[in-house]
Amino acid sequence: MLTTAPRGTRDILPEEAAKWQYVEEVIRDCCRLYGYGEIRPPLFEHTELFQRSVGEATDIVEKEMYTFIDRGGRSITLRPEATASTVRAYLEHNLHAGPQPVKLYYMGPMFRYDRPQAGRYRQFSQFGVEAIGAQDPSVDAEVITLVLDLCTRLGLKDLVVELNSIGCPKCRQEYRQALLEYLSEHKNKLCKTCLSRIERNPLRVLDCKEEGCRALTAAAPQMLEYLCSECAEHFKTLQQCLHAVGAKYELNPALVRGLDYYTKTVFEVTWSGLGAQTAICGGGRYDGLVQECGGPPTPGVGFAMGLDRLLIALEQMGISIPTVNKPTVYVAALTNADNKDAFALLTILRRAGIAADKDYRQASLRAQLKAANRSGAKWTVIVGGEEKKRGAVVIRDMETGEQTEVPQDQLVSILKSS
């Protein structure tokens, strides 16, 4: 226990962390181009915030939250997602008073008490974007396009954008009724989990993977046929926007999302290489959420992307990620007596902006060169011997093995110019 990270958590070691840094950089640049500013909400919130926003009947709230009572008797929950926090911050800081929409992004750990699997952790990282205060469909198109551009820049292939509209509370209620009637007539053909879904959330039956259920739902009434004129118009314009920028997507009438706050647009970016987990990114519009959290009626749209899964996909697609954590120069001491001079020279190089490292074992020159080789350094600088008496050091090119003697006071400028 003492030497094991808690279940569903893991350490990201330097080699892998470099990949994360690269992905995070690309993400930040995309957000900059699209005009989204970073928000860093707290990692925990009052439990009620998630109960209200995510929804009491969702799996997240029912069984996945890390909730505890703090020393002041407050019920606190580690955030299972960050849309709720973003909306809370929007209200707390009166961001509705400024120009709309307010466009924010966040990146960081989320916590859900789930059973861990590949691509699913109890502490996982999400990048997400929220545009709050605009109901224009072009904003929906913007966030989807942002995801697509990001994936393109990272080199991800074979991703599918699935798109649907689940309407507003009014038309969804009508559809729900129609679907319930249809499903009730064919109860005998449904699997047993779907029978329980009928009670809790009939829309979920639509994305059941059981063959019998799929056959049944293929002929079921479709949400899109029940959209009210406003929702239908919104969905149509969104698709026109996507066409206008050449964004590819697939309509999936069965796409239903697990959080209560979604309205109109819902979408997912999926990839089949993640086993049972296919979603890399999920999002949609949440026009009722701000009001639900105690604010004025305010529309919003956004998505969250699973960074752990994104990294897995990059890895599996064999996409190499540029990493730069190598010293340019390795400083070797000819003998142990030269060690302090080597350390002084090392520091001079670093202060001059040259990434440099040395051996800390008092090892033989041979062992130091071995270490230099392994470090990936371009050059090794050797300190000591006759050269030292002349105020010089030896530069060894680690690729060719070529060595030259240079005066120590010219070392920095020589290294910088070559």
Add this chain to the structure above:
RNA sequence: GUGAAUGUAGCUCAGCUGGCUAGAGCACCAGAUUGUGGCUCUGGGGGUCGUGGGUUCGAGUCCCAUCAUUCACCCCA
């Protein structure tokens, strides 16, 4: 929360129906080469066999529990 498989060195794994001091490859360290890396050769260090209990003369091997990982379900990122 449900079902199944797996757990032996830093990594990948071998270890037959229980039987000597638990092995290999890679990695690591040293030497061959006392002022020079990558290749080669020689040698070396490193394991409470996930953990705890039980059966047995004897357990890495069998049984139970527990923890962890993986796969599927549920759900999602």
